[in-house]
Amino acid sequence: MFDVHLSLVDLRRLCDAQQEMQGHISLAKLPGSCSYMQSDAGAAWVWLKFQRSHDSHLVITGQINADGLQMVCQRCLNLVTLPLKTTVNLIVLGPQQQIDQLSVEYDPWVISGKRMKLIELIDHELMLNLPIIAVHPNCEIQTKYGDRKQQIDSNANPFGRLAQLLPKN
Numbered sequence: 580m581f582d583v584h585l586s587l588v589d590l591r592r593l594c595d596a597q598q599e600m601q602g603h604i605s606l607a608k609l610p611g612s613c614s615y616m617q618s619d620a621g622a623a624w625v626w627l628k629f630q631r632s633h634d635s636h637l638v639i640t641g642q643i644n645a646d647g648l649q650m651v652c653q654r655c656l657n658l659v660t661l662p663l664k665t666t667v668n669l670i671v672l673g674p675q676q677q678i679d680q681l682s683v684e685y686d687p688w689v690i691s692g693k694r695m696k697l698i699e700l701i702d703h704e705l706m707l708n709l710p711i712i713a714v715h716p717n718c719e720i721q722t723k724y725g726d727r728k729q730q731i732d733s734n735a736n737p738f739g740r741l742a743q744l745l746p747k748n
Contacts, residue, residue, distance in 0.1 A: 586696070586697065586698075587694040587695065587696055588694060588695065588696075588697055589693055589694050590629065590637050590639075590671055590690070590693070590694070590695060591637065591693060593629035594629045594630055594631050594637045594638065594671075595631070596629075597628075597629065597630050598628075598629050599626070599627065599628045599629070600625070600626070600627050600629075600697075601624075601625065601626040601627070602624075602625060603622045603623065603624055603625070604622060604623050604625055604698070604701060605619075605621075605622050606619050606620065606621045606622060606623060606645065606648075607619040607620075608698060609623070609698070609701065609702040609705060610702070611702045611703065611705075611706050612702055612705040612706050612709065615650065615706065615709050616648055616649055616650055617649045617650060617651060617658055618649040620647070620649070621645065621646065621647040621648065621649075622645070623643055623644065623645035623663075623701065623705065624642075624643070624644045624645070625641070625642075625643050625701055626641045626642050626643075627639055627640070627641035627667060627697070628640050628641050632670065632685075636670050636671070636672070636681070637670070637671035638669065638670055638671070638685065639667060639669045639670075639671065639688070639700070640666075640667055640668055640669075641666075641667040642664065642665065642666055642667065643663075643664075643665050643667060643701060643704055643705060643708075644662075644663070644664045644665075645662070645663045645705065646662045646663075647660050647662075648660065648661045648662070648663055648709070650709075650710070650713035651713060652713055652714050652715050652718055653712045653713060653714055654714050654715070654718040654720050655715065655718055655720050657715075659713050659714065659715050659718075661710065661713060663705065663708060663709065665704055665705070665707075665708040667700075667704055668684070668685055668686060669685060669686050669687070669688040669700075670685035670686070670687055670688065671688050671689075671690060672687050672688065672689050672690070673689070673690065673691075674689060674690075674691055676689075688700065
């Protein structure tokens with residue numbers, strides 16, 4: 580287990596030692612992700628592995644799983660509880676390194692110094708993997724205009740009612 584709330588880590592040391600970290604983090608400690616959710620209740624399980632690639636770049640792989648993310652369903656506007664499972668596959672770069680020369684198997688993560696906060700990495704990975712539009716799996720909504728399945732007569736004149744409204748001179 581690890582406490583990631585504000586800890587700075589030296590990525591070079593972690594990658595050189597091929598360290599693995601795992602543990603739980605409260606969603607309340609992830610302000611970016613919580614800004615998209617209705618509640619900060621719950622936790623995320625995080626597993627991260629630090630290593631070097633074949634061309635000696637720093638690489639972070641792993642998984643982040645969070646159950647019970649509460650968002651607003653965009654169809655019915657009620658709360659929907661969603662699970663989120665994401666795979667972390669990052670290559671760490673300094674500000675001067677060229678992203679376009681890297682392998683496409685990794686997503687780039689640019690840092691400015693030797694140390695970084697793991698909580699920022701976890702927060703950004705969760706934000707990037709949140710659904711764009713949260714909906715219930717089988718959400719049906721009824722409107723005051725009737726059932727969606729009701730068929731409309733294709734031969735009906737859409738302007739027929741207008742003729743009744745026009746004055747008859």
